Amino acid sequence: MAKPSIEAVKAHQKTIRNFSIIAHIDHGKSTLADRILEKTKSITTREMKAQLLDSMDLERERGITIKLNAVEIKYTHTNDEIYTLHLIDTPGHVDFAYEVSRSLAACETALLVIDAAQGIEAQTMANVYLALDNDLEIIPVINKIDLPSANVEAVKKDIEDILGIPGEDAILASAKEGKGIDEILDRLVSHAPAPKGEPEAPLQALIFDSLYDPYRGVIPSIRVVEGMIEKGDTIRMMANEKEYTVLEVGVNTPKQQPRDYLGPGDVGYVVASIKSVENVRVGDTITHIENPASAPLPGYRELTPMVFCGLFPTDANRYNDLREALERLKLNDASLKYEPENSQALGFGFRTGFLGMLHMEIVQERLEREFNLELIATAPSVIYSVLMQDGSTKIIDNPSDMPEPQFIEKIEEPFVAATIMCPKEYVGNIMELCQSKRGEFNTMEYIDDNRVQILYDLPLLEIVYDFFDKLKSSSKGYASFDYEFRKRRASNLVKMDILINGEKVDALSVIVHREFAFRRGKAIVDKLKEIIPRHMFEVPVQASINNKIIARSTIKAMRKNVLSKCYGGDISRKKKLLEKQKEGKKRMKNVGNVEVPQEAFLSVLSLDE
Amino acid sequence: MDALYIHIPFCAQICAYCDFAKEVTKVDKRKTYMQNLFSELKHHTQALTQVRSIFIGGGTPSLLDEADLRGLFKTLESMGLDTVKDITIEANPSDVTKDLAHLLYELGVSRVSLGAQSFNEANLKFLKRTHTPEAIKQAVINLKDAGIENINLDMLFAIPNQTLEDLNRDIDLALKQGVTHISYYSVIVEDNTALSRWLEQGLVAPVSEFLEASMYETVIKRLKDSGFKHYEISNFAKAGFESIHNTMVWESHDYLGVGTGAHSKWRNERFYNVRSIKKYNERIENAHSPIADHYPYEPMRDFLLMGLRLMRGIDMKAFEKRFDVEVFDAFPPLRDCVESGLLKQEDGRLKFTHKGLFLGNEVFMKL
Numbered sequence: 001m002a003k004p005s006i007e008a009v010k011a012h013q014k015t016i017r018n019f020s021i022i023a024h025i026d027h028g029k030s031t032l033a034d035r036i037l038e039k040t041k042s043i044t045t046r047e048m049k050a051q052l053l054d055s056m057d058l059e060r061e062r063g064i065t066i067k068l069n070a071v072e073i074k075y076t077h078t079n080d081e082i083y084t085l086h087l088i089d090t091p092g093h094v095d096f097a098y099e100v101s102r103s104l105a106a107c108e109t110a111l112l113v114i115d116a117a118q119g120i121e122a123q124t125m126a127n128v129y130l131a132l133d134n135d136l137e138i139i140p141v142i143n144k145i146d147l148p149s150a151n152v153e154a155v156k157k158d159i160e161d162i163l164g165i166p167g168e169d170a171i172l173a174s175a176k177e178g179k180g181i182d183e184i185l186d187r188l189v190s191h192a193p194a195p196k197g198e199p200e201a202p203l204q205a206l207i208f209d210s211l212y213d214p215y216r217g218v219i220p221s222i223r224v225v226e227g228m229i230e231k232g233d234t235i236r237m238m239a240n241e242k243e244y245t246v247l248e249v250g251v252n253t254p255k256q257q258p259r260d261y262l263g264p265g266d267v268g269y270v271v272a273s274i275k276s277v278e279n280v281r282v283g284d285t286i287t288h289i290e291n292p293a294s295a296p297l298p299g300y301r302e303l304t305p306m307v308f309c310g311l312f313p314t315d316a317n318r319y320n321d322l323r324e325a326l327e328r329l330k331l332n333d334a335s336l337k338y339e340p341e342n343s344q345a346l347g348f349g350f351r352t353g354f355l356g357m358l359h360m361e362i363v364q365e366r367l368e369r370e371f372n373l374e375l376i377a378t379a380p381s382v383i384y385s386v387l388m389q390d391g392s393t394k395i396i397d398n399p400s401d402m403p404e405p406q407f408i409e410k411i412e413e414p415f416v417a418a419t420i421m422c423p424k425e426y427v428g429n430i431m432e433l434c435q436s437k438r439g440e441f442n443t444m445e446y447i448d449d450n451r452v453q454i455l456y457d458l459p460l461l462e463i464v465y466d467f468f469d470k471l472k473s474s475s476k477g478y479a480s481f482d483y484e485f486r487k488r489r490a491s492n493l494v495k496m497d498i499l500i501n502g503e504k505v506d507a508l509s510v511i512v513h514r515e516f517a518f519r520r521g522k523a524i525v526d527k528l529k530e531i532i533p534r535h536m537f538e539v540p541v542q543a544s545i546n547n548k549i550i551a552r553s554t555i556k557a558m559r560k561n562v563l564s565k566c567y568g569g570d571i572s573r574k575k576k577l578l579e580k581q582k583e584g585k586k587r588m589k590n591v592g593n594v595e596v597p598q599e600a601f602l603s604v605l606s607l608d609e
Numbered sequence: 610m611d612a613l614y615i616h617i618p619f620c621a622q623i624c625a626y627c628d629f630a631k632e633v634t635k636v637d638k639r640k641t642y643m644q645n646l647f648s649e650l651k652h653h654t655q656a657l658t659q660v661r662s663i664f665i666g667g668g669t670p671s672l673l674d675e676a677d678l679r680g681l682f683k684t685l686e687s688m689g690l691d692t693v694k695d696i697t698i699e700a701n702p703s704d705v706t707k708d709l710a711h712l713l714y715e716l717g718v719s720r721v722s723l724g725a726q727s728f729n730e731a732n733l734k735f736l737k738r739t740h741t742p743e744a745i746k747q748a749v750i751n752l753k754d755a756g757i758e759n760i761n762l763d764m765l766f767a768i769p770n771q772t773l774e775d776l777n778r779d780i781d782l783a784l785k786q787g788v789t790h791i792s793y794y795s796v797i798v799e800d801n802t803a804l805s806r807w808l809e810q811g812l813v814a815p816v817s818e819f820l821e822a823s824m825y826e827t828v829i830k831r832l833k834d835s836g837f838k839h840y841e842i843s844n845f846a847k848a849g850f851e852s853i854h855n856t857m858v859w860e861s862h863d864y865l866g867v868g869t870g871a872h873s874k875w876r877n878e879r880f881y882n883v884r885s886i887k888k889y890n891e892r893i894e895n896a897h898s899p900i901a902d903h904y905p906y907e908p909m910r911d912f913l914l915m916g917l918r919l920m921r922g923i924d925m926k927a928f929e930k931r932f933d934v935e936v937f938d939a940f941p942p943l944r945d946c947v948e949s950g951l952l953k954q955e956d957g958r959l960k961f962t963h964k965g966l967f968l969g970n971e972v973f974m975k976l
Binding site: 534536556558559560561562563564565569570571572574575577578581582585 | 614793794795797818819821822825842843858864866871872873874879881904911914915949951966967968969970971973974
């Protein structure tokens with residue numbers, strides 16, 4: 001194949017526009033993406049499922065984006081020139097902030113979508129800052145202007161006052177009704193910069209996503225920043241130094257379409273028989289073995305899980321199925337970490353690490369849905385750094401592994417910087433909530449006449465525990481919330497054990513702040529009393545710290561469970577009723593001689609304190 | 610075949626807790642059903658030559674008029690069932706007039722089971738029963754006057770809102786009637802009944818498990834103290850007046866059920882008839898079998914599920930002889946039940962302990 005001329009590559013480069021859409025959840029990002037695809041006839045309506053970019057069912061159901069996708073769009077401008085637009089979709093949740101930042105790093109431009117009725121929210125701000133960090137051109141789009149409650153002028157003012165971007169430039173759109181789409185495309189051509197980069201420079205291609213194909217291995221999504229990449233090249237991943245031979249390059253339209261080469265500014269994929277997703281790390285740089293780049297692109301970091309929980313199959317015989325399912329998910333999700341865990345109460349399972357709560361929920365749901373597994377999940381935990389008396393440090397992600405207190409010098413827990421935005425009437429409630437969650441107040445400012453931004457440092461433990469729900473109820477759902485990891489800090493933490501019928505249940509151990517221990521211990525044992533069915537004997541449920549009982553409740557013995565009715569000669573009725581009772585028992589775990597329902601292991605998360 | 614059950618699916622009103630096959634119907638519809646019922650009965654003449662007990666239940670058999678009742682007994686007579694020792698019929702107390710009582714006696718009914726349920730007017734209304742407490746007393750008098758001394762009262766406890774005092778008053782009055790047999794069932798909330806809807810909607814509160822247990826304890830103690838023998842989980846009888854029919858069912862004898870929704874056990878089969886009167890009529894009129902479906906007969910499990918309901922329990926030797934395996938080998942978890950004090954072994958029989966009586970399902974679930 002003839003090498004393309006440098007001139008041709010450069011001419012093509014001038015017609016490229018790489019952009020992302022950033023928005024708060026529900027502000028209409030996916031619908032807007034769909035309209036752009038429709039308008040540019042990238043896909044026919046018949047081909048299109050609603051919100052095509054969100055390819056997993058789960059994403060469509062939840063209306064959120066988990067997995068990134070990039071699409072190449074051919075757009076014929078009014079000046080009759082054909083432009084190549086790359087729409088790089090981003091996940092819309094704080095759990096995936098790092099992936100968002102890498103996707104943004106692959107673009108020159110961000111469409112900032114703001115709901116005309118909701119205005120700017122905490123996540124809007126977080127995304128704008130990420131975009132500004134990456135030096136992106138920002139094109140504000142006020143969406144949903146068709147809503148009766150739309151207040152375009154107020155949102156324009158917000159954009160100027162809060163984000164410092166000229167508000168009158170904002171494009172007015174209604175993705176639902178297809179309004180404003182032409183203007184967006186036109187603005188992308190006229191205002192968004194074409195990518196820089198030299199075709200003859202050493203190759204630097206940013207990996208911003210990957211997908212797993214059972215036949216072709218892991219396929220990274222890349223943005224070429226410098227140089228060219230084509231079939232037959234030998235490439236190296238700069239972070240982990242793995243080397244591969246390129247079998248194919250191409251672009252997503254959104255179907256994979258092979259190309260002869262990818263040059264500077266191009267967004268596409270690379271097939272190179274890569275076996276493990278471990279070797280394709282988001283944020284890493286691909287270069288050539290010969291004439292390599294002197295340095296990788298900036299911004300790469302390893303993804304570290306923030307939240308952990310134990311996952312156990314309800315049916316112990318399905319341990320291997322669970323392992324295989326996790327392996328399969330991991331092919332597509334490098335941030336998922338797991339290792340075998342053995343619980344006395346729950347048997348063999350996996351200690352599993354996630355980027356955040358949503359990530360955890362999604363993985364659990366996929367395991368149950370796509371792999372037909374019934375799981376027991378333990379309450380989520382964060383990572384503690386434990387300084388021992390002997391000067392050594394232990395990293396603990398499982399409360400039951402916490403060393404005995406006499407050996408501990410101090411325990412450090414992760415704190416996050418939380419940004420909360422809410423109407424001013426809820427400030428009191430929210431500050432009270434943050435205080436009760438051991439929050440440290442940083443600042444508060446009015447962002448307009450009506451709304452306030454509050455910054456707190458909060459322990460991640462409390463966020464994992466029930467902060468979202470409490471925030472919602474204390475602001476009638478009006479508060480929005482965003483956070484990022486800030487620091488580790490020593491806290492007065494203790495391990496609290498739960499004993500059922502005198503037996504310690506490792507899977508129920510939790511780490512709590514000492515000040516909350518009594519209250520939370522009481523709440524947990526009361527909750528367990530509600531959840532655990534009565535047995536033929538009395539069952540005490542106790543909370544203990546350092547082997548000292550601090551709270552107790554008692555499940556009274558069962559008094560009567562006998563079918564008095566004869567049902568004539570109909571024995572099948574009796575059997576059905578007994579089967580129903582038996583079925584209920586099957587879904588329980590035996591702790592000693594006590595049958596404990598699955599939901600008990602998550603009960604510490606839904607307490608009325 | 611040892612026992613025959615005849616189902617009369619008609620009711621004047623639907624009780625709040627009832628989920629048996631029944632319909633509120635007009636008289637002419639009853640006539641058609643009865644003709645078809647007679648056909649089904651006659652069809653089984655051969656199988657019934659050895660039958661010892663007949664139970665006419667419902668629904669509300671006492672709703673039948675004289676002609677229908679005479680027709681039924683005439684059919685039975687024509688089948689030459691010489692071995693029958695006991696004929697029980699269920700009756701709604703307010704139906705048992707002097708005339709009906711005399712008719713039943715004349716037809717050869719040996720035992721009447723009255724759907725008394727409670728002597729508390731409010732409870733009866735709540736349960737949507739049409740009779741009054743007074744009607745129960747009068748029914749007993751009428752039956753005795755007519756010569757039928759063997760009378761059962763079907764009673765209920767754990768009626769929503771019922772208190773222990775209410776129950777004690779009910780027991781006082783039930784004992785006062787001088788009957789030979791009392792069945793005392795706790796209210797069971799069945800799906801698709803008015804009661805289940807009321808509970809779902811929170812209109813009534815169920816009796817707590819603890820109160821229910823105290824009530825059961827009270828029933829057992831007071832009936833025993835008054836000379837009744839507690840012979841099955843929910844059944845009490847004066848000496849020699851145990852229900853012959855039900856005992857045969859509990860002891861795994863064969864029984865045939867005729868009429869809508871009736872269940873049968875015949876050799877190694879269990880089956881039941883269609884529940885709808887319309888379908889039943891169609892089947893019989895077209896000379897088709899009214900059987901809706903067969904279901905598994907699990908000889909050993911069924912033997913214990915039914916047999917253990919009797920206070921005297923099961924004869925372990927008889928079990929071994931019948932099934933060629935020792936009962937604890939057939940169901941090893943039963944050993945745990947003995948150990949945990951739910952079951953006991955006495956004179957070669959396996960039976961409930963007093964504790965086990967309250968927690969029977971914990972044993973049955975192991976089968």
